[in-house]
Amino acid sequence: DPITTDMRTLTAEIEKFAKDKKIEIDTLKIREEYRKDFLGNVSHELKTPLFTVQGYLETLLDGAIEDKNVRRKYISRANKAVDRLIYIVKDLDLITKLEVGDLRLDKQDFDIIELIQNVFDLLEMKAAKNKIVLTFDILYDKPIMVHADREKIQQVLTNLLVNSIKYGNENGTTEVSVENLVKNKVIVRVTDNGDGIPKEHIPRLFERFYRVDQNRSRKEGGSGLGLAIVKHVIEAHGEKIYVESVLDVGSEFSFTLEKSKMQIQDKG
Numbered sequence: 001d002p003i004t005t006d007m008r009t010l011t012a013e014i015e016k017f018a019k020d021k022k023i024e025i026d027t028l029k030i031r032e033e034y035r036k037d038f039l040g041n042v043s044h045e046l047k048t049p050l051f052t053v054q055g056y057l058e059t060l061l062d063g064a065i066e067d068k069n070v071r072r073k074y075i076s077r078a079n080k081a082v083d084r085l086i087y088i089v090k091d092l093d094l095i096t097k098l099e100v101g102d103l104r105l106d107k108q109d110f111d112i113i114e115l116i117q118n119v120f121d122l123l124e125m126k127a128a129k130n131k132i133v134l135t136f137d138i139l140y141d142k143p144i145m146v147h148a149d150r151e152k153i154q155q156v157l158t159n160l161l162v163n164s165i166k167y168g169n170e171n172g173t174t175e176v177s178v179e180n181l182v183k184n185k186v187i188v189r190v191t192d193n194g195d196g197i198p199k200e201h202i203p204r205l206f207e208r209f210y211r212v213d214q215n216r217s218r219k220e221g222g223s224g225l226g227l228a229i230v231k232h233v234i235e236a237h238g239e240k241i242y243v244e245s246v247l248d249v250g251s252e253f254s255f256t257l258e259k260s261k262m263q264i265q266d267k268g
């Protein structure tokens, strides 16, 4: 019966339309939830340092300003909290750019070993304070040239190494290695013998503001955006990031990079 067939087709079409619409509505809802969640997280992150600054300023105004030693101490603490605010806002700015795809990569050829050594030098004090040693797995006596955005990869390495310092054990070691993966790729590994991460948390680790231990992370001064930034930067390069971790044994974060043409010609 042609009419019944038509009706069936129509119903199917309407159903499909409704279904499509519903999916769309759901997506919007999810997006809206995500946005609310993000804003909630942001204000939460900003509140702590802001209240710290406010607390010190109010105490100073209440009379502490008269005492030369106290004055210095409180101003310097307020200043530290402002540093932290700036750090969080910078991370937020970067993650926003990364998420809306508004980040231009400025790729160039550079020596990844030299860059890692630079980051080691910059983090030397921080590592020493936490009694963590930063080392290479072997002696790299020749450059390993890669093709990537040097500044962004510096940020990736910094975030991974800072984490290994923050979540490492006293007298721990963080080892970095660079290996050939396939003909045109290297893999950079950052391995620590710190806390490790419980298995159930690993799938969510790269989400912004996701933390295994809220208190520990805040105390260590993270923005909760470090790994989200790492993932975005590596994926913007078209590369891959991996994590392996065992509780109380340690963690290994690794990512791939494209070799520069001269490196491939030089020795494959």
Ligand code: ADP
Pocket (backbone or CB within 6 Å): 159, 163, 164, 167, 168, 192, 194, 195, 196, 197, 205, 209, 210, 211, 212, 213, 217, 218, 221, 222, 223, 224, 225, 226, 227, 228, 251
């Ligand atoms: P933050 O360190 O600011 O909290 P990240 O995005 O850098 O944010 O890391 C997310 C979470 O992953 C951290 O809070 C911590 O719980 C966990 N984590 C990251 N790196 C390590 C590591 N090397 N060892 C153990 N836990 C880690």
